[in-house]
Amino acid sequence: MLEAERVDVLFAPEAAEMYPNGSVTTVVVSEVGDRLDGASRPGHFTGVATIVAKLFHVVGPARAYFGQKDAAQLAVLRQMVRDLNFDVELVGCAIVRDKDGLALSSRNKYLSAIEREQALVLHRTLLRLEQMIAEGERQSLTLARKGMETLNAVAGMRVDYLAIVDADTLLPTTSAETGMLVAVAAYVGSTRLIDNFMVA
Amino acid sequence: MLEAERVDVLFAPEAAEMYPNGSVTTVVVSEVGDRLDGASRPGHFTGVATIVAKLFHVVGPARAYFGQKDAAQLAVLRQMVRDLNFDVELVGCAIVRDKDGLALSSRNKYLSAIEREQALVLHRTLLRLEQMIAEGERQSLTLARKGMETLNAVAGMRVDYLAIVDADTLLPTTSAETGMLVAVAAYVGSTRLIDNFMVA
Numbered sequence: 001m002l003e004a005e006r007v008d009v010l011f012a013p014e015a016a017e018m019y020p021n022g023s024v025t026t027v028v029v030s031e032v033g034d035r036l037d038g039a040s041r042p043g044h045f046t047g048v049a050t051i052v053a054k055l056f057h058v059v060g061p062a063r064a065y066f067g068q069k070d071a072a073q074l075a076v077l078r079q080m081v082r083d084l085n086f087d088v089e090l091v092g093c094a095i096v097r098d099k100d101g102l103a104l105s106s107r108n109k110y111l112s113a114i115e116r117e118q119a120l121v122l123h124r125t126l127l128r129l130e131q132m133i134a135e136g137e138r139q140s141l142t143l144a145r146k147g148m149e150t151l152n153a154v155a156g157m158r159v160d161y162l163a164i165v166d167a168d169t170l171l172p173t174t175s176a177e178t179g180m181l182v183a184v185a186a187y188v189g190s191t192r193l194i195d196n197f198m199v200a
Numbered sequence: 201m202l203e204a205e206r207v208d209v210l211f212a213p214e215a216a217e218m219y220p221n222g223s224v225t226t227v228v229v230s231e232v233g234d235r236l237d238g239a240s241r242p243g244h245f246t247g248v249a250t251i252v253a254k255l256f257h258v259v260g261p262a263r264a265y266f267g268q269k270d271a272a273q274l275a276v277l278r279q280m281v282r283d284l285n286f287d288v289e290l291v292g293c294a295i296v297r298d299k300d301g302l303a304l305s306s307r308n309k310y311l312s313a314i315e316r317e318q319a320l321v322l323h324r325t326l327l328r329l330e331q332m333i334a335e336g337e338r339q340s341l342t343l344a345r346k347g348m349e350t351l352n353a354v355a356g357m358r359v360d361y362l363a364i365v366d367a368d369t370l371l372p373t374t375s376a377e378t379g380m381l382v383a384v385a386a387y388v389g390s391t392r393l394i395d396n397f398m399v400a
Contacts, residue, residue, distance in 0.1 A: 018285075025233040025249075025283035031224040049225070050284075057285040083225035084250075085218075085257040 009011070011059060018054060021051045027053045027078045027084070034182060036072040036168035037194065040160050043051045045076045052077055053084070061088055068092045069103050071181050075170050095121070110191045114156075119188045122155040122195040125162070129182055130197055136174045138165040143182070151186060160185035160192065169200065211259060218254060227253045227284070229276045235370035237381060240360050245276045252277055253284070261288055264355065268292045269303050271381050273397045275370050277288040295395070297323065303395045310391045314356075319388045322395040323356040325362075329382055330397055337376045340364040343382070351386060360385035360392065367398065 002010055019045070026046050031047040032038075056064070066074050072167050074092050080092055096104045101123040111119055125147050132143060147162045167181040175200050176182065183196035226246050232238075233245040239320050245378070253355055266274050281290055296304045301323040302316070311319055323349050332343060347362045365372055367381040375384065376399050383396035 021282070024233075025227065025280050025282040027225065027284070028228055029225045033224075054283075054285045057287060060287075081223050082221070083223040083254075085229075085254045087257060087260075090359045 013058075018051070018058075019124055026050045029080050029083070032072075032170050033076045034080045034134075036161060036163060036165065037070075037185060038072060038076070038170075040185065043192050045073065047081050047105075048061075048073055049076060052140075053080070054085075056088055063089045063091050065091045065093050067095065068198075069095045069105070069194065069196070071167065071183055072170055072195075075168055078168065079122055092195065095197075097141055101127075105193065106189050107193065111188060115158060115188045115191065118154050118156050119191075119193055121151055121157060122184055122186060125150040125184060126182060130200075133176050133199055138177065140172065140174050140176055143176055146175060147184070149184075151184070156185040212260075217382065218251070218258075223250075227280060229280050229283070232272075232279045232368075232370050233276045236361060236363060237270075238272060238276070238370075240385065245273065248273055249276060249280050250305050253280070253286075256288055257285055263291050265291045265293050265294065268392065268398075269295045269305065269396070271367065271383055271394075272370055275368055278338045279366065280320055295397075301327075303393075305378045305393065307391050307393065311388060315388045315391065318354050318385060319354050319391075319393055321351055321357060322384055322386060322393055325350040325384060326382060326395055326397050330400075333382075333399055338377065340372065340374050342377055346382070347382075351384070356389060358387040360387065 027049040028046050031051050034050070038045045041124060066077060069075060074090070078090055080086070081088060098104060100120055102108060102119055103123065128150055129143050129147050132146065137143060143164060144162055148159065151157055151159050151162065162184045163172060164176050165181050165183065167179060174179055178199050180199045181196055182199065183194065185194045227249040228246050229249050235248070238245045261347045266277060268274060274290070278290055280286070281288060298304060300320055302308060302319055303323065308316070328350055329343050329347050332346065337343060343364060344362055348359065351359050352360065353359055362384045363372060364376045365383065367379060367380050374381055378399055381396055382399065383394065385392060385394045
């Protein structure tokens, strides 16, 4: 796959190479790191920030690319880069979707055929909210209520969050304005999926 | 002073330059960071590790110099550099002493004439322990007992710790062997002073 993309170098270290003597040091991004997925998965973004800091030091990149599907992760890493003065440019990469609209994720392989069908409601919900916003609805409360209705109409769906937040701070906003993030996380069976879009 | 030392460049940023928008990110060195001065001053080494990480990113030094008087700080920073793969060499600088033996410290200016006199017991204690070790005494318990006796004989002295530890992990050792750290911290009046030596 990488050869087809004409990739020259792949750096994919084993855990033993990155942690030869274990590690007791962590990079903690508080506040933004404790919101959205950080609220659902305590400590998760500390692990992410720490390994990304290590990789930045080992590789010394001018630019680093992260998917916008993990919008909270991108916000946390932007905060880390700003706060710790890393000399690296973070580039967000647009969400890539399957033909049916499901955002690509390594986790999609855990979905049964039925769950896969159910999972489509994430994108469907976001499309509906995007349309409501395009038609002039800006109230976060109204949008969230409609979104939850759409999500909960699908059996086997357990919503973790549906949020309209500032894309940098991940703090909830009362109104969905340009540049803000509409993000959803839900369990389909035992698989946790996320998706989002930025308000145009 | 710096001109006399033929220093070409001084980077001494103001807080506003280092924290233009505040900061919510910290570098936490657990275990070693929670021992000795880290035990007495919770969170202290998190502040140290965070600002040093920032300075490393801003300056990009090949080598960075830290005084061995702050032995715990040096251990914490060595751990951070190893754990986060910083590409920088840490160089420890020998303790510099006044003519009377008191380790130089920006805090010495807070000492009254009497306190200054009392403070000399730190170095005197370390010299006595160094001599005992040279004469063959290796038992940490025996050494610590003798050291506490010497320190407590001086009025106005409040010992924070007297410890014989591994210089890397700062964990107590039962025996004072070559390369290990004998470290003391004590309040003279309201001024906290530290000093140490490495077992030869």
